Amino acid sequence: MADQKTCPPLTSDSVRAAYPLISPYIHRTPVLRSKTLDRMASTAQEESALKGTAFEGQKPAAPVFRLHFKCENFQKIGAFKARGAFHAMLRLCSELGIDEVRKRGVTTHSSGNHAQALALAAFTLNIPAHIVMPSISTKSKIAGTRAYNARVIFSGSTEPERVAVVQEVIKATGAILVPPYDHPDIILGQGTVGLELEAQVRDMAEGSAEECSPKQGSSLDAVITPLGGGGLLAGTAVYFSDKPCTSVFGSEPSFEGGDDGRRGLAAGSRIPEVSTLTIADGLRTPVGEVNWTVISDQKKVRGIFSVTEEQIKEAMKLILERLKLFIEPSAAVPLAVILFDEDFRKLAEKEGKEKGWDVGVVLSGGNTSVEAISRLYGTK
Amino acid sequence: MADQKTCPPLTSDSVRAAYPLISPYIHRTPVLRSKTLDRMASTAQEESALKGTAFEGQKPAAPVFRLHFKCENFQKIGAFKARGAFHAMLRLCSELGIDEVRKRGVTTHSSGNHAQALALAAFTLNIPAHIVMPSISTKSKIAGTRAYNARVIFSGSTEPERVAVVQEVIKATGAILVPPYDHPDIILGQGTVGLELEAQVRDMAEGSAEECSPKQGSSLDAVITPLGGGGLLAGTAVYFSDKPCTSVFGSEPSFEGGDDGRRGLAAGSRIPEVSTLTIADGLRTPVGEVNWTVISDQKKVRGIFSVTEEQIKEAMKLILERLKLFIEPSAAVPLAVILFDEDFRKLAEKEGKEKGWDVGVVLSGGNTSVEAISRLYGTK
Numbered sequence: 183m184a185d186q187k188t189c190p191p192l193t194s195d196s197v198r199a200a201y202p203l204i205s206p207y208i209h210r211t212p213v214l215r216s217k218t219l220d221r222m223a224s225t226a227q228e229e230s231a232l233k234g235t236a237f238e239g240q241k242p243a244a245p246v247f248r249l250h251f252k253c254e255n256f257q258k259i260g261a262f263k264a265r266g267a268f269h270a271m272l273r274l275c276s277e278l279g280i281d282e283v284r285k286r287g288v289t290t291h292s293s294g295n296h297a298q299a300l301a302l303a304a305f306t307l308n309i310p311a312h313i314v315m316p317s318i319s320t321k322s323k324i325a326g327t328r329a330y331n332a333r334v335i336f337s338g339s340t341e342p343e344r345v346a347v348v349q350e351v352i353k354a355t356g357a358i359l360v361p362p363y364d365h366p367d368i369i370l371g372q373g374t375v376g377l378e379l380e381a382q383v384r385d386m387a388e389g390s391a392e393e394c395s396p397k398q399g400s401s402l403d404a405v406i407t408p409l410g411g412g413g414l415l416a417g418t419a420v421y422f423s424d425k426p427c428t429s430v431f432g433s434e435p436s437f438e439g440g441d442d443g444r445r446g447l448a449a450g451s452r453i454p455e456v457s458t459l460t461i462a463d464g465l466r467t468p469v470g471e472v473n474w475t476v477i478s479d480q481k482k483v484r485g486i487f488s489v490t491e492e493q494i495k496e497a498m499k500l501i502l503e504r505l506k507l508f509i510e511p512s513a514a515v516p517l518a519v520i521l522f523d524e525d526f527r528k529l530a531e532k533e534g535k536e537k538g539w540d541v542g543v544v545l546s547g548g549n550t551s552v553e554a555i556s557r558l559y560g561t562k
Numbered sequence: 563m564a565d566q567k568t569c570p571p572l573t574s575d576s577v578r579a580a581y582p583l584i585s586p587y588i589h590r591t592p593v594l595r596s597k598t599l600d601r602m603a604s605t606a607q608e609e610s611a612l613k614g615t616a617f618e619g620q621k622p623a624a625p626v627f628r629l630h631f632k633c634e635n636f637q638k639i640g641a642f643k644a645r646g647a648f649h650a651m652l653r654l655c656s657e658l659g660i661d662e663v664r665k666r667g668v669t670t671h672s673s674g675n676h677a678q679a680l681a682l683a684a685f686t687l688n689i690p691a692h693i694v695m696p697s698i699s700t701k702s703k704i705a706g707t708r709a710y711n712a713r714v715i716f717s718g719s720t721e722p723e724r725v726a727v728v729q730e731v732i733k734a735t736g737a738i739l740v741p742p743y744d745h746p747d748i749i750l751g752q753g754t755v756g757l758e759l760e761a762q763v764r765d766m767a768e769g770s771a772e773e774c775s776p777k778q779g780s781s782l783d784a785v786i787t788p789l790g791g792g793g794l795l796a797g798t799a800v801y802f803s804d805k806p807c808t809s810v811f812g813s814e815p816s817f818e819g820g821d822d823g824r825r826g827l828a829a830g831s832r833i834p835e836v837s838t839l840t841i842a843d844g845l846r847t848p849v850g851e852v853n854w855t856v857i858s859d860q861k862k863v864r865g866i867f868s869v870t871e872e873q874i875k876e877a878m879k880l881i882l883e884r885l886k887l888f889i890e891p892s893a894a895v896p897l898a899v900i901l902f903d904e905d906f907r908k909l910a911e912k913e914g915k916e917k918g919w920d921v922g923v924v925l926s927g928g929n930t931s932v933e934a935i936s937r938l939y940g941t942k
Contacts, residue, residue, distance in 0.1 A: 552939040558936075
């Protein structure tokens, strides 16, 4: 990975500089609206729905939302991770020279979207890739990674086992490690999701939306993304850091302590280990160190909210059945917050008033299967 | 319904005339591509995959396909049916005067997409709608129809029982019947799917595709749609009837005689009754009479192909997991033909040669549920 000392600073300008580098290689994914989901999100919850939750007994909030769904499920390899992987690889090539990178190759350990993203970027740039995957990974993920000519090396499934195999690969080949989220180049690449989203919503509004000021130039009141390792949330927050009209929020699963970001903010320090089997399988990781420097900065990330497994399932069902978009559970977490978290809803009601909020909702990826959906929703 | 004697003729010009009428009310749905699906469709099947089929022992064809998916799952009410319903209603209003139509109201019987399409069109134009639905219809479909202020009247589930209730409604209210497919106004409305698809593919090609001749002006070699009652297939065929470069094909489920269109062509006459419980539940109806006059015209529809339930499931899985689009089983039938029907594939190989075929694939709708998907793909 490029030396962190030589990395561009974590600023909105650096995201803007990343964009032309990666845009030849990625899709400018569409932004979709849904009147039905706007109406549902803008309807107060039943008081009875709050029973047994932390909000029991409160008067349900009645915010007004206009939701703008950024469809990264249509991104290459089916998830936003392609952005960070291409940016990291291109920065590496500009720093070390492409010949050096081709000679040494790149490596990472991942059983998910980052494996395929790195394999695609390496394949596109004609660089060897050595991907360490747990031997219990699903066949389709292994096949998907191999389809980009990557060498797949198997490991045990615990973190130390995987890291040990990556170390062996590096020793044997000289390959350069490209981590999935904990690096400025990854964060800046993922931040281009925010850049595109903001431009697309502005284009659609075409002057009809009031702008905070021409210079600040965002017609979004809020953006909410899933939070796992923190590449996407930190990148988005960095992009909007010079646009004070737009608040950036993170969203997590609460199951088995998956809300490490929220808990970390409450405790005042990053929580370095997480062990959860939440259905939002892309969000099972702790927040990375570099990511934490952004996410814990209240001027950049205004808050993190967490939701239950049932709420994630309900939001996912709506995105599948109403928006007609195929997404993975992790991608449904932001909508679950919008629909069900009364703290978030009260904030939007208070600040948005009658006019309401325009909210960018990042659908982070679509890499799941009909079998997995059957396990989630099938009756036994 | 507008008197058939006063209807516009079933010509490409009539589809073009229908388009500006309905376009304020419908979505211009996107056309999507997928390199992965192009590659899969352009790979010969394994000989072993043909075992036990009508193609056993044949050399698998090796056609080249570029697929252009027309996403009517994103259409209003989640299916192309909104087009025909709006066109039929607007024509009715221009013929009888909107006051007369508002006084009498409209009616139909349907448990599926047509019920919601007619309810939406009536609601939009402020016309009362009386929708007869079998009392066993799913709650979500009843709720969806009522959401557009339609009056829902329940009936038994057989055709004679439904028709009897519709007759009672007409007698009691004077409501005008709007059938789901067997009428020129419906056919011409659905034909606008073809019009948009052709224009969108031409725009994307921007001169790079060879045109047959400037006048004929289509860069599609073929278009394939699902075939149930025949509104979509007949409308599409009518639109392309003055573009001899583009062949139009229909696709059906073969399960329990669901391939009534194909069998009708073979027998030389329309098959008026069908009784199948194919998973492609939008395609369980026989071809309508007016629809048959178009579909049985070889100059308009070049062929009809049928596929098995397993092939439909496999194609649907690919559209969900690879295209990341949420569709109903009926919408997967055309891709199943492209992937698995050796007669279709041989034709494309022979005529497309090395250059291959650009094929428009109509994804007709997305009205299914996660529970239905679980029943299709869940392991017991």
